Amino acid sequence: MFNLILASKSKVRKEILDKNNITCTVEPSNVDEDLVKESLTNEGAPPEIISKNLAELKANKVSQKKNNEIVLGADSVIDLDGEIISKPLDRDEALNILKKLNGKKHYLISSVCISKNGSMIWNYTDKAALTMKKMTDEKLKEYLEKISDEALFSYNVYQIEGEGRALFAKIEGDENTIMGLPVKKIKEYINSL
8 A cells, every 4th residue: 555645734534545544644835825816816716727727736746856756735715606716825815705704605715636756647527516604794704703723714704524514504515515525536546546
């Protein structure tokens, strides 16, 4: 069995791999995601392409330094009517994001890429639809007060496996995709190697 390298510092992604008995070491890619998102958005790239390109960039960057090793890169974006919503930088921004999503349907797009020797050898993108309940500003503030800084800044504005589930009227799609790692497809690919 080979060792997978996860090109991400996401604790959630590492936990998902661990729960699925996929042994991995962590080596963050340190890609400037905001710069890449801005550039691709300016070129008119759709959210799925932005997510896929970021996952590929992360995996390729780490795999260039790791001869013949398998590297997994991943990225998730929120798509609200074609607008990419990035992770909040502070609590005020988190509240504004929740207000924007309030009562609306949006998509969470998660892409994964496996690279070897600096080149992508496999990739997959999945999409989940989430419809947020219509909530008062007061309820949104109450929700944010329950969330630790680490959870808030790690998981975007909602943590679906925790307090965030209460924000939604409807969730359509794979929970692992929503948490940032469509692990079923990763396992299928790894088992084919």
